[in-house]
Amino acid sequence: MLKKFSRFVTALDDVAEAGSRRSAQRLGRRSFLSILGGALVGGTALPMLPFDRSGGRAHARGVKDDMACEYWRYCALDGFLCTCCGGTVSSCPPGSEPSAVTWVGTCQSTQDGKSYLISYNDCCGVTSCGRCPCNYNVGERPGYRMGVHNDINWCMANDRGSYHCTVAAVIGVSAAG
Known part of the structure; x- marks a missing residue:
C-alpha cells in the first residue's frame, strides 16, 4: 500500500514539475505575478459582490x-x-x-x-x-x-x-x- 502511495506522489510530483516548466517557458515571472495578483485581488472582492447599499x-x-x-x-x-x-x-x-x-x-x-x-x-x-x-x-x-x-x-x-x-x-x- 505504501509503495502505491509513493508511486502516486511521485507521479503527481512529475505532473506538477512538467506543468511548472511549461508555464515557465511560456510566461515570464512578471506576467505570472500579475496574473496571480489579479486572481488574489479578484478573489477577495468576489464575496462582496453584489452588495446593496441602498438600504431599500x-x-x-x-x-x-x-x-x-x-x-x-x-x-x-x-x-x-x-x-x-x-x-x-x-x-x-x-x-x-x-x-x-x-x-x-x-x-x-x-x-x-x-x-x-x-x-x-x-x-x-x-x-x-x-x-x-x-x-x-x-x-x-x-x-x-x-x-x-x-x-x-x-x-x-x-x-x-x-x-x-x-x-x-x-x-x-x-x-x-
Whole structure:
C-alpha cells in the first residue's frame, strides 16, 4: 500500500514539475505575478459582490413623509431628522441654531423628477435629539473633500458646538437635473 502511495506522489510530483516548466517557458515571472495578483485581488472582492447599499431606498423613493429616512430630500443625510425633533425639513427646532458651515447633496425629487441641490445644515446648541436616525451616503466623497462629506460634526464652527439634528433645505435646481 505504501509503495502505491509513493508511486502516486511521485507521479503527481512529475505532473506538477512538467506543468511548472511549461508555464515557465511560456510566461515570464512578471506576467505570472500579475496574473496571480489579479486572481488574489479578484478573489477577495468576489464575496462582496453584489452588495446593496441602498438600504431599500430603491423601492421606497416615493415616500412623501418628511419624518421618514426614505423622503427624497434626505438622499445624502447623515444624522437625526429635525422633523422628528420639533423642527421642519428646512428650519431648526426652537433653542437650536443652524451650523455656520454645511454640506451639499443633489437629490432627485419624486414629485417632478428634477434634481435639486440640498443644503444639509446641522442644528446646534442643544443636546442630541436621538430620534429618527438616518444615514444615506449617495454622492458622499472622502473626508478630504469636506464640502461633500457627511460624517463631520458641522457644529464645530458654532459657539455652541453640540449637535442636535439635521435639516435638508432646497437651495436650487441642479444644472444636471
